[in-house]
Every structure is written in structure tokens, then in C-alpha cells.
Ligand SMILES: [Zn+2]
């Protein structure tokens with residue numbers, strides 16, 4: 407299989423960077439450049455983020471992507487020594503499982519993200535690393551992977567958790583990684599896209615919305631630790647809703 411051939415590593419690095427710069431770049435171009443005035447009423451925090459903040463977000467996101475790229479060879483190694491649950495024949499588990507496995511990965515990741523994120527806020531030593539991400543009080547799409555390398559390492563923990571526990575087809579893993587990148591960019595967008603008038607509003611009840619995560623950044627991280635959903639936050643009493651007019 408191509409993805410697991412030796413010379414595919416460079417292709418993997420390219421995909422990691424391309425995925426982020428395409429998704430974050432498109433979101434930034436549409437909301438912060440092209441249609442900035444049209445969407446100005448949806449900006450969650452009125453002020454514009456500083457150029458210095460955006461430069462810092464891009465710098466740390468590139469560092470994170472370099473780290474992700476550098477460690478992607480480990481997955482190849484783990485697969486080769488036969489300790490993962492990666493499989494290639496779709497018929498082995500069926501197409502329904504293939505689709506379901508993407509949702510299982512998202513639920514796993516949401517749980518992993520909530521608890522590691524909460525830990526980074528409650529542990530002073532770990533917060534020293536996480537505060538790099540919180541230097542964006544008014545985040546933009548470029549903040550999606552703006553992490554200290556130590557936080558990048560923690561965030562990467564979801565990959566072994568998935569491939570060692572869940573039967574994983576590479577296609578499902580790739581779809582999951584694309585959804586993860588899109589959703590990470592969405593919650594750092596800085597614009598209210600889940601407003602009452604929005605087509606996304608009805609699906610937003612249990613979701614961690616852009617407004618929820620933006621508030622997490624604005625108030626220094628005391629509430630709203632989730633990634634895709636607000637379920638863990640609601641269960642653990644760490645959910646705080648920001649009232650908006652739109
Ligand atoms: Zn964030």
C-alpha cells in the first residue's frame with residue numbers, strides 16, 4: 407500500500423502541510439481579507455488581531471507541523487512490526503464499520519482532547535507550554551496548531567491511541583485527520599458561524615462552537631475545554647456560554 411511504503415514519508419509531510427495551509431489559508435482569506443466587511447457583524451471579539459499575533463500563530467503552527475511530520479515515520483515503523491490494528495482490506499470489517507470508525511475516532515479524540523487540555527490548565531508545569539497557544543486571546547484560523555512542541559507531543563498521543571485500539575483503515579484515518587484539521591480551524595475562526603440565522607445553528611447544540619472556544623481564549627482558559635463537542639464540558643461543569651446578539 408502506497409501510504410506505507412518507505413518513499414511515501416515525504417508525501418505524508420507534504421499532505422500534513424498542504425492540508426493545514428489550504429484549510430487555514432482559505433478560512434483566513436475569506437473571513438479576514440476577501441469578505442472581511444461583509445462578515446464584520448459576526449466577529450466574536452470586535453477588535454482585529456495584531457499582525458504580531460498572526461505571525462506568532464503561523465510560526466508555532468509550522469513548528470507543530472514539522473514535529474508531526476518528523477514523527478509520522480513512527481506509525482510506519484509500528485505498522486511494520488505488526489503492533490497496530492491497521493488493516494487494508496475494506497471487506498474485513500465492511501463499509502459500515504469504515505464510516506463508523508471515523509465517528510469512533512472523533513469521539514476518542516474529543517475525550518482525549520478534553521482531559522489533556524483540562525490537565526494542561528490545572529497543572530502549572532504543563533501550563534507553561536500551553537500558554538503559547540493562549541498568547542492568542544483573539545484567535546485566527548492560524549492558531550489551530552499554534553502549540554509549544556511539548557503540547558504538540560501531547561496532542562499527537564491520539565494517533566497511537568487510535569491505531570493500537572481501533573481497527574483502522576488508512577482511508578478512515580485520513581478522513582478523520584481532515585475533519586480534525588477543519589474543525590480545529592473552525593473553532594479558531596474568530597467569527598460566529600453557528601449564529602441563529604446560520605444553517606449550522608441546529609447542529610450546534612452539542613457541538614463545541616467557535617463562540618465556545620473563542621471564549622476559552624478570551625478569558626484565559628477557565629471554561630470550555632472540548633474540541634468537537636461540549637458534552638464533556640457540560641458533564642463536568644466546565645461549560646460557559648457566551649451570549650451573542652446574532
Ligand atoms: Zn484554541
Ligand SMILES: [Zn+2]
Pocket residue numbers: 523527536540622627
Ligand atoms: Zn486552553
